[in-house]
Amino acid sequence: MAKIVVIGAGFAGHTAALYLGDKLGRQHEVTVMSNRDVFGYVPSWVWVGVGHMKPEQTIFKLEPVYRKKNVKFVHAAVKEIHPEKGDQYISGEMVGSNEPVRLDYDYLVVATGPKLNFEGTPGLGPDGGFTHSICSLPHAVKTRDAYLALCERMKKGEKVKIVIGTGHPAATCQGAAFEYIVNVHKDLVKKGLRDKADILWLSNEPALGDFGVNGVQVKRNGIVQKSDEFIKSVFNDHGIRYQVQTGVTKVEAGKIHWQNYEGEEGSTGFDFSMLIPQFKGQPMKFISKEGEDITAKLTNPAGFLLVDAKYGLPYPELSQTPEAWPAQYYNPTYPNIFGAGIAFAPPGPISKPFTNKNSVAIAPAPPRTGMVSGMIGRVVALNIVDLIKKGEMTHSERMTEMVAACIASMGDSLWDGNAVVIVMQPVVPDRKTYKNEFGRDLFVSHLEMGVSGAWMKFMLHHTFIWKFKANPGWTLIPE
Amino acid sequence: MEFSPQEKFWMNFKLYQLWRFVVLNFKILSVVQKSKRK
Numbered sequence: 001m002a003k004i005v006v007i008g009a010g011f012a013g014h015t016a017a018l019y020l021g022d023k024l025g026r027q028h029e030v031t032v033m034s035n036r037d038v039f040g041y042v043p044s045w046v047w048v049g050v051g052h053m054k055p056e057q058t059i060f061k062l063e064p065v066y067r068k069k070n071v072k073f074v075h076a077a078v079k080e081i082h083p084e085k086g087d088q089y090i091s092g093e094m095v096g097s098n099e100p101v102r103l104d105y106d107y108l109v110v111a112t113g114p115k116l117n118f119e120g121t122p123g124l125g126p127d128g129g130f131t132h133s134i135c136s137l138p139h140a141v142k143t144r145d146a147y148l149a150l151c152e153r154m155k156k157g158e159k160v161k162i163v164i165g166t167g168h169p170a171a172t173c174q175g176a177a178f179e180y181i182v183n184v185h186k187d188l189v190k191k192g193l194r195d196k197a198d199i200l201w202l203s204n205e206p207a208l209g210d211f212g213v214n215g216v217q218v219k220r221n222g223i224v225q226k227s228d229e230f231i232k233s234v235f236n237d238h239g240i241r242y243q244v245q246t247g248v249t250k251v252e253a254g255k256i257h258w259q260n261y262e263g264e265e266g267s268t269g270f271d272f273s274m275l276i277p278q279f280k281g282q283p284m285k286f287i288s289k290e291g292e293d294i295t296a297k298l299t300n301p302a303g304f305l306l307v308d309a310k311y312g313l314p315y316p317e318l319s320q321t322p323e324a325w326p327a328q329y330y331n332p333t334y335p336n337i338f339g340a341g342i343a344f345a346p347p348g349p350i351s352k353p354f355t356n357k358n359s360v361a362i363a364p365a366p367p368r369t370g371m372v373s374g375m376i377g378r379v380v381a382l383n384i385v386d387l388i389k390k391g392e393m394t395h396s397e398r399m400t401e402m403v404a405a406c407i408a409s410m411g412d413s414l415w416d417g418n419a420v421v422i423v424m425q426p427v428v429p430d431r432k433t434y435k436n437e438f439g440r441d442l443f444v445s446h447l448e449m450g451v452s453g454a455w456m457k458f459m460l461h462h463t464f465i466w467k468f469k470a471n472p473g474w475t476l477i478p479e
Numbered sequence: 480m481e482f483s484p485q486e487k488f489w490m491n492f493k494l495y496q497l498w499r500f501v502v503l504n505f506k507i508l509s510v511v512q513k514s515k516r517k
Contacts (some may be wrong), residue, residue, distance in 0.1 A: 405507045450490040452500035476512040
């Protein structure tokens, strides 16, 4: 009987756990260790942050779902991973009681998600800082309360400055920030307060609509349409000002300090700000048999797990080498350890990085959330099933092969809401397969805005929660 | 750069959007099925 442990129960970990439980749960031991006992449907936290959705509508308890799939659940935080053959185990602390816990494993899936590195930008974040975040549910609730308090001030006639975007020169997840800024705009329009707010998009992207994936390009009526023009139209239409190529370096009360591509230093005032922090790997240690800390051998400097990627290629070479992106997400030193979702170390950025004359690297990190996380979780799970049943892995999917769909909400109303429907084939450009300057299939890739997008976003919320609860037919719903 | 009045009309015209809803769902599902997921 094999022992499989999954650390983390987000999109990647939970997907992996469901497939593992479904295919191995009866004959083998599948265990999920997570410091949260609920699954959080992250894409809908944008609506929590403007007070349009109750927090409890975005979460559900994990244990009853895992019981259905013969998966054990341990509500604990991981501290150490002991990866050496003969004595492979993880150790952690139970949440609440702080009792030590040890789980032996034959296969380990590291799907811990990101550590929100607010410390990377002095003054950033809701805990001791001056800005807000929608990256966790407690943060989204706090953001909602601050936003609604701001609306009360506006109702009294006060004019305010709102700044939304990224809070670190190397931050990722611009898509979530984009959804939030447009939802704030729509909400203020509905409340009759839009004229009281000056809204600014502040981002580290090389261009508007880059989203950390080098933008989205589609061919329509023979003409190539790019996401920068599209998002520019959205912002102009909504009266949202924008400033890109900018890395936030420090935040003080009511003031955001930044540097841009030209090396200029400046500051922007704000009354309310939601800025996405830099993501880092979760702080856990890998320990050798001799008790030595070998974390640096298994992770990159940001703390993400090294996998079967080609690391160290300069950007111009990486952008021409699709096979540099990992296919099976196993650690080369310890091949029974897999990294899934945000936890794996990408070989480099997707968007062109830039370092200004002050040596500040302003470069969005590659997004690996949502659909991409789920797909990697499935590949990893199916390969572990393969290894146990056949002795070899048969599944692989690089981000240079993956198709991803993203529905960016622009107001949740089913009558006059909106959303941008984005399809990318592939997520990371593959210039060897697709012989155009963008490295994408311009026919399959899609960019469209309309009320139908809002209906799709609403539908996705319900179908994905159905899927993640492992309700009947869950495997038919794509990740 | 802004959306033209015609573009805005079609973005909000419910019958057309119902058609787009069907087309987009079909497109996403067919693309996913043609991917390695199969």
